[in-house]
Structure formats: structure tokens, C-alpha cells
Amino acid sequence: MTARPATVEEVGRHVGASVELRGWLYNRRKAGKLQFLIIRDGTGFLQAVASEADLPPEVFELCRSLGQESSILARGVVRADPRSPGGYELSLTGLEALQAAEEYPISLKEHGADFLLDHRHLWLRTPRQHAIIRVRAEVIAACRDFLDGQGFLLVDTPILTPAACEGTTTLFETGYFDTTAYLAQSGQLYNEAAAMAFGRVYCFGPTFRAEKSRTRRHLMEFWMVEPEAAYLDFEGNLTLQEAMIVHIVERVLAKRRAELERLERDTAPLEGVRPPFPRVSYDEALRLLEPVEPLAWGEDFGAPHEVAVAGHFDRPVFVHRFPAKVKAFYMKPDPERPDVVLGADLLAPEGYGEIIGGGERLADHETLRRRIREHGLPEEAFRWYLDLRRYGSVPHSGFGLGIERVVAWLCGLEHIREAIPFPRLLNRIYP
């Protein structure tokens, strides 16, 4: 009988057939003349049963001696068997080892965060990490499909930039031949240029922040989707964000339910993520906070404030019209109340905090110049940006969605470090 290559994912289509799996030995349990090998091939995990009675002695011995994560070619007959986790198993007829792994460091027992992060390159092989990374891929695909479907054009923005978007204190500096460059902390300013060229655009890529923050929601390097649209006003921007979040959640629920189950994520709160999302002004938020986390007008939200406000709602909530002085220079002041800006943060429920920040941009040339000066930013560096207000300036809005925070929320993660394949944390850049 010839063995056809197959993947664990599609093994159910090969019941009764002889197949070859190309993968790794995830675990083995021994029971005398039987051995249960858990084989993973990247698409899933499958139990293979090695029976001493049905195998040449040297193959049975090979099964016995191979270490965890040895690379193997496993041949056998696919059977449906309720005793097997997953419902299918492979009756082993042959096994070949490409490389026999010894003393694999990550056992199936518990490990600490530091140890696992040091072995992130191997940690990624576990079922839990598979589930998270698959959800992440789905979130990214959902963002792009949604925006493509809404007429947004992908326009990439640079990672090496000459100056700060929001000041230089949180920028990673790097050499650029004879001068200095900074790693982008946002594609927004370039996005605005692209929006004036193409109307509706978005960028998607890694962003870098040299903030010395060590919390469960911060990465030094994280991925952000940033749509920007000409002729989009503040309200339209909120509606767009709402539709996009609903799209992402629905798609993950539809296509990655098995992964959420593996993560033991209670999906009930996610099922309730439907429009409209509540909208709370900064002033209203202060009133909500009064009894629990009082905040003086003019102060920016801290993490406890975000959690307290979001705790009032069963779905994401917009907090809008923050005091102008705590927000970035490019935000448009509310024409009816110039001490607040037409910006909004979207706070995820269940304590996950801000997942989107955005708003309507300042379109007036002179006001923008003044704000740049007021923020102590070098006007020269923003000459090209100011040009956008000199040559056909229009009302426009946009936002940035943090991929890892959305993934952490949807997966119910305790820490954002699991939401990205190789997290860059404060004092950690290995592996």
C-alpha cells in the first residue's frame, strides 16, 4: 500500500487510507506493547498508535527512543476512533526519523513566563500558541478584507522616518548613514498624505515605541492597522470603527471557534459585540468615574479609568472629546467647544482597555502650525505635512487599531506577549 502525503487538518478525508504525515513528535505515552504518539505537523495534532504486534521490532524501538519534537515521517492507516483525542487516529505502519531531538527543554508541564519567553522559538510549537497565532492571522485578514471591501487602498508607510509624529521621547533612534533616523511609531502622518492622494487608504505594519512601560498591554514593537479617509468626519469615523470591529469579531467567531475553545475563551461576551457601541464623552466619563476613580477635568485617562468606564458596558465603548491639551497636536478641536478635540478612544470590554485611538484631523493650515509650535515640535520637520493643508486641504479622519490588543481581547489573554510571535518587551529582545 502506498502512503499519500496528508496533513492532520484534512486527515478526516482519508479514513481507511494509508497516508504519510510529515511532522514532529509532540508527545508519547507508553502502555507496554502499545505506544501513543502525538504527532503535530503545523496544521494540527494527531494521535498515532504504534502496536508492537503490527510493527517491525526496530520501528517499535525507534518510536520508543525518539525524544519530544523529533522530526518524523509517520506512515499509517487513518481510522476514526472515539477513544482518540480529535476523533481520528493513525494506526502506525512505518516511521522514519529525520532528526532525533534530545532533551527538549519545554515539557508538557507548567513553566514560568520568563522561561517560556526565553524559549519563544520553541514555545510557538504548542497547541495554545497555535490557537493564538491563528486567531491573530484571522484578525489581520479580517481587517484587510473589511477595508478592501470598503474601498480603502493599502498604501504602505515608511518605517525609517526623519522625525517624530508625536515627539521624540518615545522613538527608537537608529543611524542613517551620516544622520539619524527613527523607527516609525505610527504611519498616520504619511497616511494623511496618501489619503489626499487616494481618498481612502490604510497602512498595516509594525510600529515601534520606546516607552519604558512594562504592563500586560504594552509591546515595544506592535502591529497596527491605520485607515485614513478624506472627507470623512468625526461621526463617520466612529461608524467605520464600529463596523470594522464587528466584522473582526464575527469573522473570528465564525472561523476560529475551535481555537477560542482551545483557549477556553468564553465566547458569550464576544457574541454580544453588535452595533451601536455606546459613546461617552470625556465629561460624561468623568461623572461615571466620580464614585470609583475620580479624575480632575483636564487629566488624561489612566488604565484604571479605562477599565472603570468600560466596566459600565457589555461591548466596546467610545470615549470621545478629550481635553485638547492632553491629546496630539493634529487633532481637530470641536468647533462648538475648542477646549476638547474630535478624537475618540475605543475601549474594549472585560478590562482590555484601549484598542483604537483616532479622530478627525486638524485641516486648517494656520491652526496646525500654531499647534506644532505650541507642542514644541520642529516646524521644519513638518513642512511636508503642512503642505497637505496648503494644497487642497479637506476634512479627514482616521484611526489606529492595535492588532495585539485586539488579539489579546478576543483570545482572553492575560498578557499581550502571547499575541505576537516574537514579542519585544522592555529589556527583552531575545529570541
Add this chain to the structure above:
RNA sequence: UGCGGAGUAGCUCAACGGUAGAGCAGCCGGCUGUUAACCGGAAGGCUUUGAGGGUUCGAGUCCCUCCUCCGCAGCCA
């Protein structure tokens, strides 16, 4: 940077100021349906508990300095 917690076997953790231990992994053996399998055995700490100093008859344990990690806060997505 501030506050709090923790560094003991490869991993996860015990040990009142009084002889450093267990589970898991690895190794040897047993078991034909295991589900992080289980059972038995030997070994594993270079006089050794992150590093250095101090108190004490005696320090993993108490004190000081430093290092590393974790949590929280600030900042933000």
C-alpha cells in the same frame, strides 16, 4: 523611574535561624487504550540556594549593596 513580589536540581515548587526535599523532564524497567497516562528504580545541588559583603555557635532563611525576572503605576495601540 516609583511601589510591591520573587530568584533553591533542566522545569515547577518545598524546606521554623539547626543534616537542602518533592513532582515533572531525562535515564533504566513494567503495563494493549493512553489523554499533561500510570507504577517501580537509580541518578541529578561541582560542600550547593542570582552576586558580593555583614550579623550569628550556626544563614536558602535575618541585615546591607548590586544584578535579573514578575506584577502594578505613568505613557500609549
